[in-house]
Amino acid sequence: LRFFLQQGTSIEITDSDNITVLNEFMEFPNAYGIRAGSSSNITISGGVIFFAGSGSVRMDGVRSVVLSNFNLTTQFGIPAAVRGDSSEVEIRNCTMSSGVRGLFVESSRGISVLDCDLGSGYNSTNILGSANISLENCTVQGASLGPWVEDSSFVSIGNCTVRAVSFPLYLSGSDNVSVTNGSFNSSSMDGMISAKCRNLTFGDNELWNTGIVIRGDEAVFWDSHDISTTNRVNGRPVLYHSRSGEDPIPGSYGQVIVANCTSVTLGGMLLNGTPYPLQVGFSNMVTLLNMTVRDCTAGAFLRGSDSTTLADSTFFRCEKGIELLDSHWNWIYNCTVYSGDLGIIWDVSSNNTLFRCSLGPDLDFGIDILSTVEGRTSDDNVIRNCSFSGIAYLGVNLKDSFGTRIVESDFSDSMWGLWTSDGDREVGEITVEDSSFTNLSMGGVRTGLVYDVLVSGCHFGNCGNATMAVGSSGFEFSSNILRDNYRAFHMLNVNDVLIYNNLIVNSHPGDVLFHDIRWNISRTPGENIIGGPYLGGNYWSDYNGRDLDGDGIGDEDVPFGPGDHLPLQYDLVPPTIEDVTEGYPTTGDVFGIRARPRDERGEVHPTLEYWFGDDTEHIN
Incomplete structure (x- = not known):
């Protein structure tokens, strides 16, 4: 028979047994070409179903069916579907093309697919919640996805050839799946995925531009398989x-x-x-x-x-x-990582160390430290003595992480050195010490909505912003050198921020809005960033006030800049020493040599030297 532009389904078989359908030609059926339900002992052989609306052949709850020698084509539907607890179905020598899927098997058992072309649609084959399924001598050419097996068991895929755009094989939540003597290729280099599967067997497969990718959050999903060296990846x-x-x-x-x-x-x-x-x-x-x-x-x-x-x-x-x-x-x-999208990612991972590694050039991002699991974070990771150079966007990107330490590392020729997330991502307890940030177009360190940050002993040069903080709290920026930056600081809506003992040269102080910032500590004995005897505020290259008492801290034009009450000054007054020795020495007597040194910078230790009258001997 020939069916053309049939409204609805061309042939429907319901509650019937011992039915044979031969050599039918169906063109543009509005619904299905052939639909069978609750029937058994059906043979469908030899024919063409062209551009079926919903699907070419659909079987629901059938038993003992043979579908063979059919060309099944759909525009948007499924060429062949076996569903509803069907069993003992054999599909052989069929061609399935176009459509969303090629073959769709759901909640069925005992299904054999032999010598079939499973199509070039989006998804060539779906096997869902089924058991005792076999695909033998089948081909997939140009489909986006190869066979997709989900929540199924005892599935055999043998002697098949798959040329997929994306994943040539996807196994999920399944067990006792055997894949043997096949050839698999992915034009986009996606993997043959095994996601939360058990007891898989892979043998004698040739894999080109693809490979076996194991996923699963328990050891059994990794270690229960039989994957032999007879499988070959790119030879x-x-x-x-x-x-x-x-x-x-x-x-x-x-x-x-x-x-x-x-x-x-x-x-x-x-x-x-x-x-x-x-x-x-x-x-x-x-x-x-x-x-x-x-x-x-x-x-x-x-x-x-x-x-x-x-x-x-x-x-x-x-x-x-x-x-x-x-x-x-x-x-x-x-280790060296360069030329790619992301150098390193630590996801829900803690107490890891990256040491003496080089990231870049030609990376979009250096390292992401984050968590994709709700309620968990990546904590106490260390980056030490590493180099981040020539990275397009971010050197270090922190999300959902605490206790990250960056020590003795260099960041250069990128957009940002360190970046932390905004919004609902939790980040805190960050330490950046003895590191260098140079030639960063946007800035060195940028924190958003984080708390407890220490940046100390670092060098910032030729950066857009040496440091930027948005909504941060508990931020200390101390003992750093800032030279030739567009802005030294960009602070917005921050609180409990302390900025002191920094050397700031040829860098605009920056924008500071809605803030709670202290720009100095109290005058405290101890060597400061420019070698002076007291800690206090910061050294500003454009501060022109005088140090009236010679203690290395400016006394005029204070508070300076954004609010520094104790700006540091180089000591311009030389020390003095006065000889106050009295009398002359007498042989056999104790003689005191005395001097009065003075320096406003603090304690002085002079050297005293006495020359005897004959100019030939002296004592120190």
Whole structure:
């Protein structure tokens, strides 16, 4: 029969048995081409369903159905759908194209799909909440997504070829899934995702521009699989090292996955062209040395792993160079990350150290320290002796984090050095010490709605704003050198802020609005930023008041600038010494040599020298 522009469904089979449909041609049915429900022993073979509105073939609650040799095409619907507790359905030698999905299987069991072209639509195959499903000798060409298996069990995908735009395979919440003898390719280099799955088997697969990506918040989602080295990524074997305390066999691998291991060491590898080339999940005391990772989504990914050492490694052309998720007490040392989107991300990760690492150039962001889990934060992380240079936007970006320390690090040639979030993201207890911020177009340190910040011993040069604070409280900015910045300070709606003992040269004091700021402490003995004997306020290069009593603190034109009552001054009065020795020495008697030194800067220790009359001897 030939059906053309049928209003509704062309053929509907309900509560029937032993039905055969042969060689039908259906063009532009408004609803479905063929719809079968609550029926059994159905054979549908040989035909074309062209541009069905809702879908080409839909089966609900059917049993013992064979669908074969059909060309199934839809414009917006699903070419073939098996739903509603259907069972014993065989689909073979069919072509499915266009539509939102190719094949859709839901809440069914015992479904076999053989020798089918599963389409080029958005999603080639969906298997949801089903069991005992097999896809054999099937192809996917040009679909956005390959097979998607969710909340299903005992699924077999064998001898299939998938060429997807995005994810060639996505497994979620499933168990006992077998993927063998296949070829998978992603034109956008997305991974074959295993999200919260158990007991997966991967064997003899060829993976090009893709790789196996494991996700899950429990060790069993990482360590319960059988992934052999017969799988190859870009021509090199996959190393899956699980539940071990021994080092893996050295080799040239295309991808490395370490799952639930302790005290293992890997090193000297080149990994590239796969989304997540280096994954460490739920492991402890893993050492990764001398790695070169490039052209990927995340160069090194640690999930639930602690006390890992990552050293002497290079990451470039990655969306994220190094990613830590819920991982703690890790040590990243002497690594270089450049040319990508984000250098490093620490998510819900605490007590980690970044030491002697170089980030940039050609990164959008240096390091993000944050939390994507509500109610948790990333705390007590340390960045020490690191370089951030040539980063487009932010060197360090803090969100939902406390106790971050940045020490002896350099920030240059970027927009901002340190940036903290505004709004409802919790940030506090930040320490920045002995670091350098230069050539930053917007500024060095910018804090928003944070509390307890210490910036001390730092150098700021040629920055838009040396420091900017919006809505911050408990902020101390002390013992810093600021030279040639457009603005020294930009403060808005801040409280409990202390700014003292800074050297400010050729930098406009800045904008200070709606503030509670102290610009000096009380006059306190101790060496200040310009070498004077007292701590007090700040040194301002444009302060022209005089120091009347010579104590190194200006006495005129105070308070100066935004409110400095004790501006620091260089000591311009030289010290004096007066010889007050009386009488002459007598042989055998004690003779006192006396002098009266004076310096307003404080205590003086003079050197006294006495020459005997013959000019040949002297004593000190």
